[in-house]
Amino acid sequence: MIPESPSTFRALLESDHVTARTRAVMAARAKPVSGAPRALSAEGLERLRALLDGVLPQGDLFGDARIDLAERIDARLAGPGDGWRFAILPPDAIAYEQALATLDAAGRDSFGAGLPALDAAARDRLIARLAEGTISGLLDGAQMQRWFSDLRADAVQEFMAHPAVQGAFGISAVATGGDREIQGFEEIGADRRERWEAGL
Amino acid sequence: MKGARHALTDPVDVLVIGTGAGGAPVLAELARAGLKVVALEAGPRFTARDYTPDEITAATFYWREERLSAGETPQAFGGNNSGFGVGGSMLHYGAFMPRIDARDFHLFSETGQGVDWPFGRDTLLPYMERVEEEIGVSGPMPYPWEPTRRFTDAPPPRNAAAEAMLRGCAALGIRASDGPAALITRARNGRGACVNCGACHQGCRNGAKSGVDNSFLRRAEQDGAEIRPGCFAHGIETNAAGRVTGVVYRHEGVDYRQACGTLILAAGAVETARLLLHTGLANRSGQVGRNYMAHVSTQVWGRLPEETRPNKGYPSLAITEEMMRPADADFVGGYLIQSLGMMPLTWATNVARGRGLWGPDLTRALAGYNHAVGLGAHGDCLPHDGNRVTLSDEPGMASVPKPLISFSYGANERAMHAHAERTLRAILAAAGAEDIWAMPRDAHMIGTCRMGNDPESSVVDPFGRSHDIENLWICDHSVFPSATAANPALAIMALSLRMAENLTARRGRP
Ligand SMILES: Cc1cc2nc3c(=O)[nH]c(=O)nc-3n(C[C@H](O)[C@H](O)[C@H](O)COP(=O)(O)OP(=O)(O)OC[C@H]3O[C@@H](n4cnc5c(N)ncnc54)[C@H](O)[C@@H]3O)c2cc1C
Ligand code: SF4
Numbered sequence: 001m002i003p004e005s006p007s008t009f010r011a012l013l014e015s016d017h018v019t020a021r022t023r024a025v026m027a028a029r030a031k032p033v034s035g036a037p038r039a040l041s042a043e044g045l046e047r048l049r050a051l052l053d054g055v056l057p058q059g060d061l062f063g064d065a066r067i068d069l070a071e072r073i074d075a076r077l078a079g080p081g082d083g084w085r086f087a088i089l090p091p092d093a094i095a096y097e098q099a100l101a102t103l104d105a106a107g108r109d110s111f112g113a114g115l116p117a118l119d120a121a122a123r124d125r126l127i128a129r130l131a132e133g134t135i136s137g138l139l140d141g142a143q144m145q146r147w148f149s150d151l152r153a154d155a156v157q158e159f160m161a162h163p164a165v166q167g168a169f170g171i172s173a174v175a176t177g178g179d180r181e182i183q184g185f186e187e188i189g190a191d192r193r194e195r196w197e198a199g200l
Numbered sequence: 201m202k203g204a205r206h207a208l209t210d211p212v213d214v215l216v217i218g219t220g221a222g223g224a225p226v227l228a229e230l231a232r233a234g235l236k237v238v239a240l241e242a243g244p245r246f247t248a249r250d251y252t253p254d255e256i257t258a259a260t261f262y263w264r265e266e267r268l269s270a271g272e273t274p275q276a277f278g279g280n281n282s283g284f285g286v287g288g289s290m291l292h293y294g295a296f297m298p299r300i301d302a303r304d305f306h307l308f309s310e311t312g313q314g315v316d317w318p319f320g321r322d323t324l325l326p327y328m329e330r331v332e333e334e335i336g337v338s339g340p341m342p343y344p345w346e347p348t349r350r351f352t353d354a355p356p357p358r359n360a361a362a363e364a365m366l367r368g369c370a371a372l373g374i375r376a377s378d379g380p381a382a383l384i385t386r387a388r389n390g391r392g393a394c395v396n397c398g399a400c401h402q403g404c405r406n407g408a409k410s411g412v413d414n415s416f417l418r419r420a421e422q423d424g425a426e427i428r429p430g431c432f433a434h435g436i437e438t439n440a441a442g443r444v445t446g447v448v449y450r451h452e453g454v455d456y457r458q459a460c461g462t463l464i465l466a467a468g469a470v471e472t473a474r475l476l477l478h479t480g481l482a483n484r485s486g487q488v489g490r491n492y493m494a495h496v497s498t499q500v501w502g503r504l505p506e507e508t509r510p511n512k513g514y515p516s517l518a519i520t521e522e523m524m525r526p527a528d529a530d531f532v533g534g535y536l537i538q539s540l541g542m543m544p545l546t547w548a549t550n551v552a553r554g555r556g557l558w559g560p561d562l563t564r565a566l567a568g569y570n571h572a573v574g575l576g577a578h579g580d581c582l583p584h585d586g587n588r589v590t591l592s593d594e595p596g597m598a599s600v601p602k603p604l605i606s607f608s609y610g611a612n613e614r615a616m617h618a619h620a621e622r623t624l625r626a627i628l629a630a631a632g633a634e635d636i637w638a639m640p641r642d643a644h645m646i647g648t649c650r651m652g653n654d655p656e657s658s659v660v661d662p663f664g665r666s667h668d669i670e671n672l673w674i675c676d677h678s679v680f681p682s683a684t685a686a687n688p689a690l691a692i693m694a695l696s697l698r699m700a701e702n703l704t705a706r707r708g709r710p
Binding site for chain 1: 250252253254255256257259262263264265266267268269270274275276277278281357358359360363364392394395396397398399405406504506507508509511512513543544545548549551552553556558559560562563566567569570592604606
């Protein structure tokens, strides 16, 4: 099940404070991506899903619904790239595949199961070791740490960009002004909201 | 090439590569002087009204070809990367517009470290004033650290971060004020007044933010300059005498050659160095790509009990220049402090890279966006031997090798970062923030084609002309001998006006 944004946020998206282009971008993003996996292997995508449940858990933010961050990251990896990478890492999609395989192997070594089959406690112990830089395999510990930094950056970007999350957190950043008039904001400063921000 | 107004074989007087802070002003000046000028721009031409605050979509005006980031403190480019489009990095820059402190021109004379500029602040000041007048810069008069500085516009309203910084500084006895912001708060010349939308880094939709796209480039085209978007320059041709005769560029997969009398490189500190290293030109000194620097841009964030909504208002309004030479400094040079609003994805990325959180702690931290408050520093950076741009062995666009950028903090940068972190933490705490965290960070791409008087230790002369090739000039962030603490766009544009004057004067003379 995919999460929906709260009605106040949907009303904001439909209002004249948001342009048609931004509205369309948000509408497209509310839908699951098609064609996954595009850049990763099917195994890699499974592993990424399992890992992200531990790295950026969605808890009961949306009840039983979940944003599939893994397939969004996979789609991004198949896209034009973001202009840079750490020189010690191979190109992004390869780094992901190798890092996920390294973690999966570490899971088998330490807990007798690959990433997708680990229970939450074992998965979290694995993530703690990843953060410390003590997991290595296809990539060494330092590479794994850099990759973990990239992973978290990708994950939070896909997360925060989602209309359901912006709605849940009450973020008004899409509402910089409309097509006819670019209204911007008038209520600037601490604890000040526009009238139309009231329900957020 | 379809749409080109000047025949490619017919040499133009001056060809400019890049249309950012460095390329635009000189293009406008030369067009006004009646020269036949063309600019090649790798990126597209955007329509400002179509910009979107959606940060993922707005990434279309970041440089997207892969750069390799190495060193002990490798730069995380992403949204901090240079720009790609008519207007350069100023399409998504933050419009914070301090002037370089007079002392930063002479850091070596003052401290025995770093290098001096080949001239002082007085030389650049008239050009900075002309830039400010033409593009529009808002600020308070009198400006505390330079009471004679004039602004074209009154400051925009303070967002929660600016209020907090002023409150925190007041509590600690640190003088602080509204800062210089390159935006207009009165509509004019077809540009709207700032509406406090907070999306400066995603592109200003109403033209309030002062870029080069809505100032120098507009004037350049009115005066007959031709700008060719989507044209990636990758070759420079020379004759037997070693003079530049033309440039090869790729447009929609096809290579073209434009002949020119004079060539100006304004592709930014990474791409200008890359092009020169690739072609092997103008590098008798061996200095091309060296002296790469980045500002020490420490950020400190906290949480206020009040709602801050960091996406609202001009993001970085408050400033203090009191740390330009702090009494208790254990480093040379100094740093500026600015308040920070921030759009959600950019902020979340900082949380992700800077806080080391994962699990429910990470999700909880992100949920606190609407209460986040931030401060940022911009500090000087010394050149170090290992910090440089070189060519990697991976082919990039038009088979030009991708650039490899090595950057490591030295002792001075580490000490400055520590000092900045302490200061910013104290200000935020005094403003009432809790849950304060800091992240080391660096910003901007500086150096690589240093200007100076000595052809052994610099690439261009004090006006930007190559020591080696008489009709090759460089006008962008690469020529800075030292980083200085100030955000760079103003000085780059000022150097560009100054170069234009000198280039016109020297034309026809050997
Ligand atoms: C996120 C961000 C925020 C910033 N905020 C501020 C701020 O608040 N205040 C401030 O003063 N400065 C700020 N800056 C810095 C400032 O924008 C840059 O320092 C300045 O624009 C650099 O000017 P430049 O001429 O060197 O390069 P750019 O402005 O980057 O222009 C270079 C141009 O050359 C083009 N190009 C490159 N290679 C080629 C090629 N081979 N062929 C054709 N075209 C090419 C590029 O596409 C680009 O358009 C910011 C920068 C960034 C990235
Ligand atoms: S805050 Fe002002 S200058 Fe910045 S993008 Fe919005 S309107 Fe333009």
